[in-house]
Each structure stands twice: as C-alpha cells, then as structure tokens.
Amino acid sequence: MQYFKGKSVYKGVTMGPVLVYKKHGEQVKRKSVEDPEAEIVRLRKALDTSKLQLQALYEKAVTEVGEASAAIFDVHKMMLEDEDYLEAAINMIRTESVNAEYAVTMTGNNFSQMFSAMADDYMKARAADVLDVSLRLARNLCGDKEQGMQIQQPSVIVADDLSPSETVQMDKEKILAFVTVHGSTNSHTAILARMMNIPALVGTDLDISALSDGMIAVVDGFEGAMILEPDDATCENVRRRIREEEEKVALLQELKGKDTVTADGRKINVYANIGNVGDIGYVLENDAEGIGLFRSEFLYLGREDAPSEEEQFEAYKQAARMMAGKKVIIRTLDIGADKQVDYLGLSQEENPALGFRAIRICLKQPDIFKTQLRALLRAAFYGNISIMYPMVISTGEVQRIRAVVEDVVQELEEQGIQYRVPEQGIMIETPAAALISDRLAPMVDFFSIGTNDLTQYTLAIDRQNAKLDDFYNPHHEAIMRMIQMVVENGHKHGKWVGICGELGADTELTQQFVRMGVDELSVAPSMVLKIRKIIREM
Ligand code: PEP
Ligand code: MG
Numbered sequence: 050m051q052y053f054k055g056k057s058v059y060k061g062v063t064m065g066p067v068l069v070y071k072k073h074g075e076q077v078k079r080k081s082v083e084d085p086e087a088e089i090v091r092l093r094k095a096l097d098t099s100k101l102q103l104q105a106l107y108e109k110a111v112t113e114v115g116e117a118s119a120a121i122f123d124v125h126k127m128m129l130e131d132e133d134y135l136e137a138a139i140n141m142i143r144t145e146s147v148n149a150e151y152a153v154t155m156t157g158n159n160f161s162q163m164f165s166a167m168a169d170d171y172m173k174a175r176a177a178d179v180l181d182v183s184l185r186l187a188r189n190l191c192g193d194k195e196q197g198m199q200i201q202q203p204s205v206i207v208a209d210d211l212s213p214s215e216t217v218q219m220d221k222e223k224i225l226a227f228v229t230v231h232g233s234t235n236s237h238t239a240i241l242a243r244m245m246n247i248p249a250l251v252g253t254d255l256d257i258s259a260l261s262d263g264m265i266a267v268v269d270g271f272e273g274a275m276i277l278e279p280d281d282a283t284c285e286n287v288r289r290r291i292r293e294e295e296e297k298v299a300l301l302q303e304l305k306g307k308d309t310v311t312a313d314g315r316k317i318n319v320y321a322n323i324g325n326v327g328d329i330g331y332v333l334e335n336d337a338e339g340i341g342l343f344r345s346e347f348l349y350l351g352r353e354d355a356p357s358e359e360e361q362f363e364a365y366k367q368a369a370r371m372m373a374g375k376k377v378i379i380r381t382l383d384i385g386a387d388k389q390v391d392y393l394g395l396s397q398e399e400n401p402a403l404g405f406r407a408i409r410i411c412l413k414q415p416d417i418f419k420t421q422l423r424a425l426l427r428a429a430f431y432g433n434i435s436i437m438y439p440m441v442i443s444t445g446e447v448q449r450i451r452a453v454v455e456d457v458v459q460e461l462e463e464q465g466i467q468y469r470v471p472e473q474g475i476m477i478e479t480p481a482a483a484l485i486s487d488r489l490a491p492m493v494d495f496f497s498i499g500t501n502d503l504t505q506y507t508l509a510i511d512r513q514n515a516k517l518d519d520f521y522n523p524h525h526e527a528i529m530r531m532i533q534m535v536v537e538n539g540h541k542h543g544k545w546v547g548i549c550g551e552l553g554a555d556t557e558l559t560q561q562f563v564r565m566g567v568d569e570l571s572v573a574p575s576m577v578l579k580i581r582k583i584i585r586e587m
Pocket of ligand 1: 342344383478498499500501502503549550551
C-alpha cells in the first residue's frame with residue numbers, strides 16, 4: 050500500500066483501476082529547409098485546420114460539460130490567433146531556415162515558460178494550454194491523427210498533466226477520478242472535475258513511470274490523497290464511505306420537485322446563481338426554484354466591444370424561456386474592481402474596490418446602461434424576469450436609476466416595441482445601503498444581500514487579498530446584525546429580502562437565516578438541494 054498527497058479540487062471518494070495517460074507527442078526534429086516561405090504557407094494551412102478542430106471540440110464540450118468549461122477551446126483559438134506567437138514562429142522559420150513543426154514547438158515552449166513564470170495562478174495554469182495548442186499545430190503539420198484515449202472500464206485517470214483537448218475527448222462515463230502530477234487548482238482538469246462531481250487531485254507527488262494500468266487506487270478528495278494497492282481493511286473502509294456518499298446523493302435527489310418549506314410551513318425560496326445562459330443546465334439539474342443572481346457582466350467580459358442590445362435581449366429571453374416561468378433575477382452590469390474590460394476606457398485606479406464600478410459606471414455612462422435596460426425590459430415581456438441593481442449607496446441613486454428606466458420606457462413606447470417593466474430590486478452590499486435600508490425599502494420591490502462585498506466593505510478587507518483570508522470573517526457579528534436590520538426594514542415595508550452572496554450557501558448559517566426572516570437564498574446550483582434539506586428539517 051502506498052500513500053501519495055495531492056491538492057484536492059473536489060471532495061469525493063472513489064476506488065478503481067488506474068489508467069495511466071501517456072502523451073502521444075512525438076519528438077519533433079529540427080530540419081533545415083530550402084524554402085522558408087513554403088514552410089510559412091504550410092504553417093498557415095495547419096493553423097486553419099487547428100482552428101476547425103478546436104471549433105469541433107468546443108461544440109462537443111458545450112453539450113457535454115457546458116459553455117463555461119468549453120470556453121477553454123475558445124481561449125485556444127485565441128492563442129492561435131495571437132500575433133506575437135505567430136510572428137515568433139514565422140521569424141524563426143525565416144531567420145533560421147527551419148521546418149515549421151520545429152518552429153512552433155520551440156515557440157510554444159518559450160511562451161509556456163513565460164506563462165509558468167507569471168505570478169498570477171490563473172496565468173501560470175495557461176502554460177499547459179500553450180503547449181497543448183503548439184502540439185496540435187505540430188501534429189497537424191506532421192499530418193498525424195489526433196488519438197483520443199480509449200477507456201475500456203471505469204478508471205482512475207493518472208497523468209503528468211492533462212490538457213483540455215485531452216480530457217474533452219475522454220469518455221466521461223468511464224472516469225472515476227483524475228490524478229495529475231502537475232496542474233493547479235485553476236487548471237481545466239480541476240474545473241472539469243468540479244463540474245462532473247468527481248474527486249480529483251492535482252500537484253500529486255508521484256512518479257507515474259512506476260505505475261501500471263490496472264493497479265487499484267483509492268482517490269480521496271476529502272483527505273487530498275491517493276492510496277495505491279490498498280489493503281483489505283482500507284478497501285472495506287472506502288467501500289463503506291462510497292456507499293455513504295451515494296446514499297447522501299440519492300437522498301438529495303429525492304428532494305427534487307419538493308417544496309422548500311420548514312416543518313411549520315414557512316416557505317423559503319432557494320434560487321441559484323449563474324454567470325451565463327450556459328449554466329442554466331446546472332440550475333435545472335439541481336431543481337433550483339429560480340435564478341436569484343444572473344451576473345450579467347459575464348456577457349461583457351473577454352470580448353472587444355460591449356454586447357449589443359439584440360445580443361443581450363436574446364440571452365435574457367433565452368434564460369427566461371429555459372426557466373419556464375420561474376423567476377430570473379438579472380443583475381445589471383457590475384463591471385470594475387476585479388472585473389475589467391478594455392473597451393469601456395476605464396483607467397487604472399489605486400483602490401478599484403472603492404472605485405468606479407457597477408451602478409456608478411452605469412449612471413455616469415447612461416448609454417451603456419440604457420442599452421442593457423432596453424434589452425431587459427424587452428426580454429421581461431417574454432418571461433418572469435426581475436432586475437437588480439448592484440452597489441447602491443443612496444436613495445438619490447435609486448431615484449436616478451428610476452429616471453433612466455423611465456426614459457427607456459418612453460423610448461420603447463414611442464418606437465412601439467413590446468416591453469414590460471418588471472419587479473426591480475437592489476443589492477444590499479455596502480454598509481451605507483444596509484444602514485439606510487429603512488429609507489430604501491419603500492423605493493424598491495426587494496432587497497438581495499450581497500454578503501461578499503458587504504463583508505469586504507464592513508470589515509475593510511479586500512476580498513481579493515489572499516493574505517487577509519484569516520481576517521475575512523463573514524460570520525462577524527457586524528455582518529449578522531446588518532442582515533437582521535435589512536430583513537426587518539424590508540419586511541416593515543412589505544418587501545422580500547434574500548441573500549445572494551456566498552454566505553447564503555453556508556450550511557452552518559441556514560437555520561439562523563431562516564429564523565432571522567430571510568425569504569430567499571440564492572446559491573451555487575450544487576448547493577440547492579443541500580440547503581433545501583436543512584430547511585425541510587427545521
Ligand atoms: C456579493 O457581493 O455578495 C455579490 C453577490 O456580488 P459579487 O460577488 O458578484 O460582487
Ligand atoms: Mg458584489
């Protein structure tokens with residue numbers, strides 16, 4: 050029996066035969082060429098083929114694991130379109146008169162090393178993506194076929210590292226767990242494991258050349274460990290734990306379709322948080338009663354210009370249609386702070402969390418705001434949409450928001466376009482809003498408490514600063530008092546009050562929130578049934 054430690058990215062436990070993943074990448078050889086320009090033509094052709102392959106992989110991944118996870122193939126396509134990368138490879142072909150496969154492999158290695166050296170963990174994790182893209186190009190230049198891994202039986206996949214295109218080609222039904230030597234908790238394998246609800250370890254301290262297929266392994270995501278060739282007592286213990294986990298999952302499944310009511314008949318709405326329409330599959334799968342926070346800014350990120358009214362209208366309408374009459378609360382653009390886009394021309398700030406963000410941008414740049422509001426009001430005609438405004442600090446802001454909505458209504462009226470003015474609420478995520486919630490309540494239809502920012506601003510702790518993790522305490526009495534105050538002020542004016550920050554999914558507090566009078570909890574889709582269970586047992 051051997052024991053290996055790794056970083057767990059999903060808590061679960063499993064046992065099964067090991068399948069060691071071996072890379073197909075052949076050694077690319079350096080060759081001198083007579084005609085570098087002909088090599089560049091070959092390179093461009095291979096680029097086109099690679100882009101087509103990535104598009105096909107993207108489409109396969111969207112249906113299997115959803116849009117958010119599939120997005121990595123878009124990133125790969127973007128890497129292929131990166132001018133610095135292409136220029137570096139072309140320069141090498143021209144100046145050194147070498148074959149294109151050698152030039153892309155070397156360029157890929159250099160870029161990958163550059164990413165590895167970056168301080169940001171997310172960027173570091175992209176080093177593997179650059180290598181993956183270069184390998185694809187080199188393979189296409191050599192005319193090699195891409196071979197997916199054949200998995201005959203449910204297995205624990207062990208690899209040095211796994212690239213997105215390697216994992217997406219695997220038969221998901223037959224993967225019990227992933228264990229990799231490299232890779233970070235931000236790697237695609239980690240994201241995929243979380244989405245598939247299977248245990249996974251990255252950064253595992255093991256020598257895969259010492260493993261062979263068929264060896265039995267236990268992967269324990271609770272302990273962050275892999276046990277190779279476990280003894281009988283360990284196997285027995287693991288089988289019992291697997292059974293217990295399965296029973297928990299099965300019990301939760303029984304709660305699907307059931308109401309979230311306490312034993313004494315109080316109904317709490319358990320909604321889900323999403324970033325884009327592609328996440329709605331998870332909302333439906335986990336039987337959430339609505340969407341309590343659609344972070345619309347994700348429509349604006351990672352692109353060169355703002356999404357048009359039409360594009361937004363289609364996305365919001367589709368969300369409402371997919372939720373078939375259940376409530377869909379869409380938060381207006383919350384850009385700024387950690388979420389930046391170039392095209393809005395926002396300048397660098399010394400204190401971005403205290404800076405030009407969210408509703409402040411919308412009120413200062415009403416064109417952007419109006420485009421989104423038009424899309425929202427038009428989509429509301431087709432479904433149960435509500436609108437929520439982020440980062441509000443004053444009654445004056447609510448009045449200004451109302452005035453812009455009025456303008457938009459006027460425009461739509463004049464243009465004879467169908468619309469509906471839906472329920473409109475605000476996020477309570479600043480201490481100011483919490484403290485004047487008695488004055489804000491009569492002006493809005495509901496409150497949704499954003500505990501992530503409320504904690505940041507109340508405790509004066511930057512939520513992005515990992516050094517302060519020990520100090521960031523959302524259970525702080527000040528936060529609890531504010532939540533209680535907001536609930537009471539909302540209720541005094543007949544308005545419902547929910548929580549959509551991460552604290553809403555904190556199962557240690559669920560019963561306390563219900564006792565405080567919270568009407569709605571909006572949580573990650575995977576937490577919906579767990580919260581429902583606690584509430585039904587109260
Ligand atoms: C919050 O601040 O609690 C919240 C839900 O908004 P975000 O995390 O998107 O800032
Ligand atoms: Mg917030």
